Amino acid sequence: MAKVTQTSSRKADHIRINLTEDVRSGLTTGLERYRFVHQAVPELNLDEINLCSTLFGKTINAPILISSMTGGTDQAERINLTLAEAAQRTRIAMGLGSQRVAIEHPELAPSFQVRRVAPDILLFANLGAIQLNYGYGISECLKAVEMIEADALILHCNSLQEAVQPEGNTRFAGLLGKIEAVCKALPVPVIAKEVGWGFSERATSLLAEAGVTAIDVAGAGGTSWSQVEMHRAENESQKRLAAAFIDWGIPTADSILNVRKAAPELLVFASGGLRTGTDIAKCIALGAALGGMAGPFLKAASRSVEATIQTIGEVKHEIQVCMFATGAKDLEALKSTELLIQSSTH
Numbered sequence: 186m187a188k189v190t191q192t193s194s195r196k197a198d199h200i201r202i203n204l205t206e207d208v209r210s211g212l213t214t215g216l217e218r219y220r221f222v223h224q225a226v227p228e229l230n231l232d233e234i235n236l237c238s239t240l241f242g243k244t245i246n247a248p249i250l251i252s253s254m255t256g257g258t259d260q261a262e263r264i265n266l267t268l269a270e271a272a273q274r275t276r277i278a279m280g281l282g283s284q285r286v287a288i289e290h291p292e293l294a295p296s297f298q299v300r301r302v303a304p305d306i307l308l309f310a311n312l313g314a315i316q317l318n319y320g321y322g323i324s325e326c327l328k329a330v331e332m333i334e335a336d337a338l339i340l341h342c343n344s345l346q347e348a349v350q351p352e353g354n355t356r357f358a359g360l361l362g363k364i365e366a367v368c369k370a371l372p373v374p375v376i377a378k379e380v381g382w383g384f385s386e387r388a389t390s391l392l393a394e395a396g397v398t399a400i401d402v403a404g405a406g407g408t409s410w411s412q413v414e415m416h417r418a419e420n421e422s423q424k425r426l427a428a429a430f431i432d433w434g435i436p437t438a439d440s441i442l443n444v445r446k447a448a449p450e451l452l453v454f455a456s457g458g459l460r461t462g463t464d465i466a467k468c469i470a471l472g473a474a475l476g477g478m479a480g481p482f483l484k485a486a487s488r489s490v491e492a493t494i495q496t497i498g499e500v501k502h503e504i505q506v507c508m509f510a511t512g513a514k515d516l517e518a519l520k521s522t523e524l525l526i527q528s529s530t531h
């Protein structure tokens with residue numbers, strides 16, 4: 186029970202700190218450097234713009250993902266059910282938080298099981314890739330997928346977060362071969378995801394060789410997990426270590442381009458600091474299939490299903506207006522829309 190209590194209190198800390206403290210990265214997403222070319226004569230009707238796409242066999246009505254966040258406590262279960270109901274009613278995609286706690290304590294599985302309110306959504310399971318170096322294998326990955334009837338498995342790569350956590354798992358050597366074995370054996374696609382520091386070209390190439398189907402960049406510019414850990418630190422020394430990484434990471438825009446360049450065949454999910462529909466539209470123009478947000482949806486879900494649906498609706502509408510004003514009738518057209526790069530002196 187001690188372990189459940191420890192993990193539960195860490196999860197509760199994460200939610201509390203993300204809701205009440207300033208945990209923003211010192212970096213920006215890099216998206217502010219890009220602008221769309223305005224089209225005064227779009228030759229389109231706003232209400233006919235199509236935001237639908239099909240991913241892993243499921244249709245989503247807007248290119249929006251509720252990024253992986255939580256599970257494992259009563260509060261986390263309420264948040265997951267709120268997010269899932271909103272995702273079902275708007276037909277967007279959703280990821281659950283790391284399911285390790287429920288693999289180790291199956292009685293906690295219901296806090297992740299959202300299919301009862303969201304039977305149709307594109308849904309992602311989640312485990313820390315590092316667990317593959319601490320005894321996990323294909324069977325635990327399969328359990329995570331089956332536990333929530335997921336369409337794909339996200340393996341999050343959070344080396345820096347583990348390194349600034351007093352209780353972190355930091356033995357990352359030899360992980361790629363294990364990721365490769367999981368990609369080969371699992372009946373669903375595997376997505377590699379960061380947690381807010383992005384992917385380099387080198388990391389992308391290694392993961393592509395290991396066989397992942399997609400990369401969720403989770404770049405720098407939004408929630409900073411070193412800042413979250415700084416607020417959890419138990420002493421000044423831990424606090425100073427975490428605080429040193431406020432400006433760390435690869436901004437989301439750069440990370441999308443890294444993945445496109447190093448592995449053009451991979452599907453790219455954009456996330457990390459996306460806060461508006463325009464941010465998501467820019468990511469799609471840079472080559473992403475959709476854009477994910479964590480922090481903003483956590484805040485909405487702490488209020489209600491309706492507040493979450495409203496947030497989703499506003500983001501979706503803004504994407505639609507962006508597409509209208511750039512003359513893109515659907516997401517394929519948005520992908521090939523030109524973006525202007527701002528000079529840094531402006």
Ligand SMILES: Cc1cc2nc3c(=O)[nH]c(=O)nc-3n(C[C@H](O)[C@H](O)[C@H](O)COP(=O)(O)O)c2cc1C
Binds near residue numbers: 311408456458
């Ligand atoms: C409360 C909270 C818990 C999170 N837990 C997980 C997790 O279990 N697994 C994971 O892959 N990412 C997790 N993340 C990271 C997010 O999925 C996302 O990559 C990161 O917060 C950056 O996105 P943002 O700037 O939109 O918040 C969590 C984020 C938050 C806010």
